[in-house]
Structure formats: structure tokens, C-alpha cells
Amino acid sequence: MAELLRIENITKKFGNLVANEDVSFSVNEHEIVSLIGPNGAGKTTLFNSISGYYPPTSGKVFFKGQDITGKTAFEICRLGITRTFQVVQTLKEMTVEENVMTGAFLHTGSRKQAQIAAAEILERTGLTEKKNIRGASLTIIDKKRVEIARALATRPQLLMLDECMAGLNQTEIKDVMELCLRLKEEGLSLLVVEHIMEAIMPISDRIVVLNAGKKIAEGLPEEIVNNEEVIKAYLGDRYHAESK
Amino acid sequence: MVILKEYKMALVMLALFIGVPLAVNSTDVHNVIIYILIYAMVGEAWNLITGFAGQTSFGHAAYFGIGAYTSTIMLEYFHITPWIGMLAGGLIAVVLAFIVNFNMFKLKGHYFAIGTLCVAEILKTIFSKWEWVGAGDGIALTPISALISDAPSSAWGKIAWLSLDVRDRLPFLFTTLAVFCLVFIVCSVLERSKIGFYWKAIRESHEVAESIGINPRKYKLIAMCISAFIAAIGGTFFAQFFKYIDAITVFPLSVSMIFVLVTVLGGLGNVYGPIIGAVIYYALDLLMRRMTGGSGSGLNLIIFGALIVLVTCTEPRGIMGFVDRIRQSLAGRKKEGE
Numbered sequence: 001m002a003e004l005l006r007i008e009n010i011t012k013k014f015g016n017l018v019a020n021e022d023v024s025f026s027v028n029e030h031e032i033v034s035l036i037g038p039n040g041a042g043k044t045t046l047f048n049s050i051s052g053y054y055p056p057t058s059g060k061v062f063f064k065g066q067d068i069t070g071k072t073a074f075e076i077c078r079l080g081i082t083r084t085f086q087v088v089q090t091l092k093e094m095t096v097e098e099n100v101m102t103g104a105f106l107h108t109g110s111r112k113q114a115q116i117a118a119a120e121i122l123e124r125t126g127l128t129e130k131k132n133i134r135g136a137s138l139t140i141i142d143k144k145r146v147e148i149a150r151a152l153a154t155r156p157q158l159l160m161l162d163e164c165m166a167g168l169n170q171t172e173i174k175d176v177m178e179l180c181l182r183l184k185e186e187g188l189s190l191l192v193v194e195h196i197m198e199a200i201m202p203i204s205d206r207i208v209v210l211n212a213g214k215k216i217a218e219g220l221p222e223e224i225v226n227n228e229e230v231i232k233a234y235l236g237d238r239y240h241a242e243s244k
Numbered sequence: 245m246v247i248l249k250e251y252k253m254a255l256v257m258l259a260l261f262i263g264v265p266l267a268v269n270s271t272d273v274h275n276v277i278i279y280i281l282i283y284a285m286v287g288e289a290w291n292l293i294t295g296f297a298g299q300t301s302f303g304h305a306a307y308f309g310i311g312a313y314t315s316t317i318m319l320e321y322f323h324i325t326p327w328i329g330m331l332a333g334g335l336i337a338v339v340l341a342f343i344v345n346f347n348m349f350k351l352k353g354h355y356f357a358i359g360t361l362c363v364a365e366i367l368k369t370i371f372s373k374w375e376w377v378g379a380g381d382g383i384a385l386t387p388i389s390a391l392i393s394d395a396p397s398s399a400w401g402k403i404a405w406l407s408l409d410v411r412d413r414l415p416f417l418f419t420t421l422a423v424f425c426l427v428f429i430v431c432s433v434l435e436r437s438k439i440g441f442y443w444k445a446i447r448e449s450h451e452v453a454e455s456i457g458i459n460p461r462k463y464k465l466i467a468m469c470i471s472a473f474i475a476a477i478g479g480t481f482f483a484q485f486f487k488y489i490d491a492i493t494v495f496p497l498s499v500s501m502i503f504v505l506v507t508v509l510g511g512l513g514n515v516y517g518p519i520i521g522a523v524i525y526y527a528l529d530l531l532m533r534r535m536t537g538g539s540g541s542g543l544n545l546i547i548f549g550a551l552i553v554l555v556t557c558t559e560p561r562g563i564m565g566f567v568d569r570i571r572q573s574l575a576g577r578k579k580e581g582e
Contacts, residue, residue: 051455073454083455091448093513094441102445105438106457114438135448154456 002029004189005050005081005158010059012045019045020056021213027158032180032190034200036224037210038233043193044086046210047162050191051083052076063158078106082156084147086163086193090135091150097122097131099146103153118153125149125179141172148179159183160191165199173199201225209233254428257519261421265414274413276530280522281420282481283506287518288431289474290503295513296440297467298447299349303360304475304503306367307337309494311476312483313371316383330480334473341472342465349464352450361497368495382490385483420481427474432515434470443467447513475503509552511564520563524551 006026012019019042027033035043049056052073061069068076082103091099097118104117122128125145130138138146144164151159161180165173173196180190180203194200200207201221209217209224211233217224224230261281265274290304314336315329348359372380434440445453446460453460483489493499502525503518510521525548532544559565 053451053454072459073451074457074459077455077457082457085451085455089449089452091445091452093448094444098441098444102441102458103456105441109438111437114441150452150456 003027004029004031004064005191006062007046007050008060008062010046010049010056010061012042012049012054013057018213020049020210022059023210023213023215024059025208025215025218027189027191029157029189030184030187031205032184032192032203034192034194034204034207035210036194036197036200036207040212041210041233042213043210044162045213047083047160047193051081051160077154077156080155080157081160082151082154082158083160084144084151084162084164086166088140088143088147090138090143090146092134092136094135095132096127096135096138096142096146096149099135100127100149100153103150106154121149121152124182125152126175140167141175144168144176152183156188158189158191160193162193163195164192165194165196177203251432253516254432257516258425262418265417271413272530272533274417276526278413278417278420278481278485280519280526281417281424282478282485283502283525284518284522285420285424285427285481286475286478286503287507287510287522288427288515289471289478291507291513291515291518292431292434292443292474293464293467293471294504295507295517296435296447297443297464299464299467300353300357301360301468301471302357302497302500302504303362303364304471305495305497305499306360306364307341307472307475308479308482308499308503309364309367309371309489309491310337310340310472311479312489312494313377313383313479314476315480316385316483316489317377320383320385326480326484330477333476333480337472337476338469341468345465345468349461349468361500364495364497364500368491370491371495372491378490380490382488382493385487385489387487416485420485423477423481427477428515428519430470430474435515439463439466444513505548505552507562509548509555509562511562511567512560514561514564516567517562517564524548524563 004027006024008024010023011021023042023046025033035046037043048054050061052068052071052075055070059069060067063076063079063081066079068079071079091102094102097115100118100121101111101114104114104121108114108117119128122131125148127142127145127149130142133142135143135146148159148161148164165176168176177199180192184190192200192204204221207217207219207221207224208215209227209230211229216229216233217227219227261277265277286304286308289307290301294300311330311333314333315326318324318329318332319326344363348356351359371377377383442453442458442463445456445458446463450460479494482494486493506521506525507518508521509517509524510519511517528544528547532547536543555562555566559569561568
């Protein structure tokens, strides 16, 4: 499997606060890599560094062998990396279809072409029936669907999902899991930040664990669940000792 | 046929703008309609940058004034037809908009709005002190008839038919209407195209716009430049019609605010908004002048202000927001009936 994204020794400081320290890992083609860790571990900061929202203090990001460190977010999107947001950001005054068309306009100047591309993605994400609803009046699950659909419309090779399952119920989580697997089959790579372990373990090919800004573990899902460091990070030393 | 259906409202309005001036033979009414068209035109311009792209400008008088001054100076000093003056004014406005906003678009929200306000105020001060453009006295435009009789055989005399002659109200009114229609079509086409989608995405969220490959600064600059061009054209028509300009007439905040208020009342982010807002503003003006005599009692401004408060509190999308709501509920009822 060819390597798609590689980050090398990423450090991000905000003043004295070290949000990420010396984090390195890679994402291959046709792979779902998950980024997990307790609250405040620096997952979203890392996302922002990769996707160009702010440059890392030091370290490098490579996409398909090209150094993309310090490029702006829209340049990075044009290269083939599209992200979604932890706090879901629907374009409120636009309909579902228009939301997705806005993404599709990256590859075409024609309204008709964008509409055709959007129709296909709406079908794939199960939004066709709701295409005329305004963004502001959608339920949370549909807002998240729209967010993924809009990102897909830019035809990324790497899709970065920031906690897209938070706040969803069991069936809705299942829907998103299935969508992730389907996207992988279609040839995409995914980098997923997630808190919900029962959702993340079955779909991930590899898992990277962050704690207090540092990478503490990386491996297959089954390796991660048995990793001492990871259990400590999640439960704390005391409960880790008691559980033995 | 689809186009007819989608632009039914525009066609009804066009019919009214042609029909009313022909039916009502009153200079007063004709004047009001000309003002409606001029302010609606600049309202459309303001709507592009603020209604669609979401960047509040409180300084559109800057571009309006540039248009008014450029065409007037070219006409008065160099005897160049206002049709060329209008394009020149538009280009100067575009250049100014580009230079000023290239850096100012780093500001967001209120700070950007304050910046735009400063630009207009600075121009107002410059033009009120600048001797060559009349300083505090301003420039009174020579009637075109006088220009022609002065030099019947000159180049100017030969292109007089191209001039914007106000002696007859109706031809001037219909010329303004034609240019307004062009502006309206351009704005409608832009709204429905890729650029319109990108503007709205930027308005809703900078972050999202960037995440789907949009360069916000580039598209905001495009919006501002197109907007400045149209505002300058509006300024030319104003100067030609009012026949006198000075810095206090074309550059002050009160002028910028008319563009803002008519659009907000009519419907922010809607191509019909500026038209409806301008019609209400000037209809009130005319009505109050008829009722109280003289130059009006200011009552029209009180009523207009109250209307804005009322409308924006209940429907942020202005009067067009109400129209949309009624349309949707009618459509819903129709569907249920089927």
C-alpha cells in the first residue's frame, strides 16, 4: 500500500502551552486511521496543523510525497485533503443540495455539472429526499451527513473527520460507520478523530493514540485495547491498578 | 418557459416601471422613479458584497461618489460623454476598491465595517478641500443643451445623442431603467453561478469555505470590485440627474446608509430586496411631501425607521423574507391539496 499522508515530528505550541509534541505517523491509501485520546490530548490541534488552519511550530506534513507544511487550508483542499469540523458547520441559509454543490464547484464552473455531481453524492449519503431543506432546519445527524457530503463533493483522496459521531444515537452511529467503510471501499483514505470506542474499533485499520499532546501508542485496534499506556491514559493510574 | 416562471416577479416589476411613468404624467413621480432606480442600482451593488459575500460595508458612498465625480469632471472639463465617464468612474472605483480592500479584508466583522466607513469619510474630506474638483463649492453641471449650442460642430456636438439628457424626464428614466435591468441581470446571474455559491459559503463560514477549497480573500475582492463598479455607475446617473455634486452630497455616511437601509428593508441577500426597499423609501418620501407640502416634514424618515425596526425584528431577511414565507406556505398547501 502506497503512503498517502505522512506527518513528521509535528510540534505545535500556543505560547507556553504545548498542544502537540513531536507527533509522527502516516496514513496509507485505502486505509482508515483513527486518532483517539482523552479530551485535550491535542487531536483537533493536530487536525488543524495538517489541514492548514494553522501552521505547526515545527515538523513537516507530506501528502503524496509533497511537502504541504504551511500551505493554506484551501490549497490543501485542492491537493486532495478535505476535513470536517468538530462543531458541525452547515451553511445555514443554503439548502442541502446547495451545500453539496458548493463543494462540487471545486472541479467545475458549470452549475449543471455541480448539480449532477451533488445529486450523485446526495444519493450516496442518503440525503436525496432532503435536498431542498435549508441547512438551519436539519437535525444533527443530517447536518453531519451534509458536512460529509459537502466534503466528499470536493473529491478528496483523504477525508479527515473530526468527531463526526459525537451526539448521535446507536443507529445513527451505525449509519456513519457503514458510510466510512463504504468510502474506504470506494478508494478513499480516512483519518478519523473519535471518542466512541465501540464505533472506532471495528472500522479502523490502525489507531494512533494521543495523550497530553504526545503520541503514546500506535497499532492495530486489538493491540491498542490491551496497551498499558492507553488504559492508563483513559482510566488514570489508580483505576488502572485496581483493575488488575 | 422556465425562465418566465422563475422571473415572474421581475417581469411584473419591469412592467410597472415601464407602465407607471407612461400612465402618470407628473414630473414629481418621474423624479421619484428615477431616484428609486438609482438607489436600487447601488443597493444591488451593496447587496453583492454584504448580502451575498457577508462583508458589511458602511462606505459604499465612496464608490458612488467616485463615479459621480469622475463622469462629471470628464464631462465638464473635457467634454467627454457620461457614457464613457461612467465606465472610467467604474474602473477607478474598481482600482480603489482593490487597493483599499486588498489589505482591509484581513479585518473581519465590525472592524471591516468601520474600515469601509473610514474610506468614504477620507474621500469626503479630500474632495471637499480639493480646489481642482471645486472644493467646498462642488461642481454644477452645465445643461447638455448649452454644451451642444456652444459647439454645434465640435466632436461633442456629434455625440450628443449619447449624452444623458435630463431635459426630457422620460428618456432619461428609461435609460436609467435599461441600465438598472442590466445590473439586475448581472447580479441574478452571479447569484446563481459558482461565484454566488462561493460568496454565500464565505458569508456563512470562512472556515467551511476554506475547507472546501475556496480562497475567501480572492472571492471577497471580486465581490467588492464588481460592487464598486456598479456603485460608480449609480453615482454617474445621480450626478447627471441632480446636476450638481459636492463632497457633502455624494460621500457622507447618510448616503452610504440609504444603500444599506433600502436593501435591509427589502431583503438582504435577495436580488429583489433593493428594489422593494427603494420603492418604499421614495414612495413614503413622495407621499409625505404631498401631504405636508414643501420638502417634507421628516415624517417619512420616522415611518421608514419604524418599518426597518419592525421588519428586521420579525424577519431578518426583510420584506422578501415574508414573501418567501408566504410562497412556501402556499406551495405547501398546494401540495397537501394534490
